[in-house]
Amino acid sequence: MNPATALADSPPLRALRQLFSAADQPHLLLVGGSVRDLLLGRSAADTDLLTDLPGERLRQLGFSLVQGKTTAPIWFRYLPPFGAIEISPLPQLDQASVTADLARRDFTINALALDLTGQLIDPLTGRQDLACRLLRPCSANSFSADPLRLFRALRFAAAGWQLHRDCGRAARLHDWQQALQPIAVERFSRELVKALATPHPERFFLLMLQFNLGRHWLPQLWRFDRIPAGPPENHPEGSLLRHAVLVLRRCAGTHSDPLWRFCAFFHDLGKLATPATDLPRHTGHHQAGVSLAHHLVRQLRLPRRWGQALAAISQLHSAFNRWPQLTADARLQLAHQALKADVTALLPAIALADKPDSALPADWPRALQCAQLSLLELGISPDQLAQQAPAARASWIAQQRLHWFTRG
Structure with a gap:
């Protein structure tokens, strides 16, 4: 089958042809991540389009104009099965205008367009990069146009993509601190949460350190590499960073929830409060982690639930790892605290990733059951x-x- 015919017969293009009239269809292009996901055989959460249709026609079709403070205006409509449909207007949908629009995008794999008959527009050979899982910036100005794209690159690397040398060169040859300062932390945190859902989330943190990116948003990360995880006989891996990476890898191997992985990486956050004179021991770090956890989550503008979960994990995981030494009364108290914080499944998952040679205590389910019994x-x-x-x-x-x- 002709590649264009195969794409034309894909469910997304068939649905778009049903949504837009035959007269409208030549004035529309599917673009960006929507095309990338279609070529990868994945369903896209949203639908991105380019058009030179007049605004009045888009209003007739049920779209509303959204004017962003720092972004170009788009026409928006939420419509199953497309999800959010975002249409970017162009004065003309000719080759020069479309090529210029695609060249302003972040990476070549997103600089793709598809007309509704299935004809692919690929001026930057993005499809070839897609086949190689190579992340290549569209131009020398890709990162300076929006420095947050650097973190998008790190997120793709965490998903298993190879960074083109131009990505590394741009990250190393410039000091991005000043350029990143005006960007809202929420944009960074969205990339962080997406990275936590990838197959190798630890790479996001390690590449931040390697390229010295985002220190003002997450200064705690830079301290992780300078603090021992504990006495060498207990933590032969050395630094708190190496320990956090190991625990995150173990957790990511069995659990996909970004919150669980976040708690895995930062479970020992309280060790940052240990006085230098007490190192390598971290007496009381579990209690110190409670306030540091809430502070970190507020700092990153993450959901309040994330702070509650991380605070509970910071406070309770050490006790859970000492379960055989706990009295029956202490076991019940621990179960009650886990129930109160809603971490009854999360707590053992992190504790077992922290101490992989242990097993789930046989009486943990009974302790949870008992802690919930009514009078x-x-x-x-x-x-x-x-x-x-x-x-x-x-x-x-x-x-x-x-x-x-x-x-x-």
């Missing part, structure tokens, strides 16, 4: 509770819960 399920009647002094009731209930847990 009725514990066999405590209202009369029995009333017989206890008000100040002693909580302690008495805890004793009944402990008895239930230990009776087997």
Whole structure:
């Protein structure tokens, strides 16, 4: 089958031909990541188009004009099965205008356009780079036009793409600190979260360090490499950075949730608070990590839930790794804290990645079950509770819960 015919028969192009009239179709091009994903055989979350249709026609089709403060205006509509449809207007949809628009994009694999008959427009040989999984900037000005593209490159590297030498050259030969300063941290954090979902999320952090990018957004990362993870007999890997990378790799091998991977990398954040005179030991780092976790998440403008989860993991993971040495009462308290923080699955996942030679405690499920039992399920009647002094009731209930847990 002719390649153009195969693309024309693809579900996205068929759907676009149904959405737009025959008269409108020659004035539209599918572009950017939408074309990249189509060529890779992946479904795209959004649909990006170029057009020279007049605004009035786009309004008739149900699109609304969105004027960004720092971005070019687009026409927007949310419509299943396309998701968000974003249409960028051009004065003319001729070869020169389209080529110029594609050349202003970040990477050649995104500098692709496709008309609705399946004809590919590829002035920068992006399809060849796509086949080689090579990330090559569209021009010498790609990163200076938007320095955040540097982090997009790191994210693609974490997904297994090879960085073209021009990416490394641009990252090394310029000091990007000043150019990155005006960019909102939320844009960096979006790239970070996407990188955490890739097959090799640790590469994002390591490349940040290698190219000295983003220190003002994530200064904690630069301290990780200067602090020992712990005494050499416990942490032969050496630095806190190497330990964090190992734990992240282990977690990423079994769990795909970006939040879980974030907690894996930063689970020992509290060790940054250890006085230099106490190193290599980190007494009390689990408690110090609580405030540092909330601070980090606020600093990166991540969801509040991420701060709650990381704070709980920072505080509890060391105790979980000492489960065999904990008393029954301490095990119940740990289960109660995990339930309260909603990390009952996350906590053992991080702890086992932190201590890979251990196994999930056999009585962890029972501890969770016991910590959630109601008074009725514990066999405590209202009369029995009333017989206890008000100040002693909580302690008495805890004793009944402990008895239930230990009776087997």
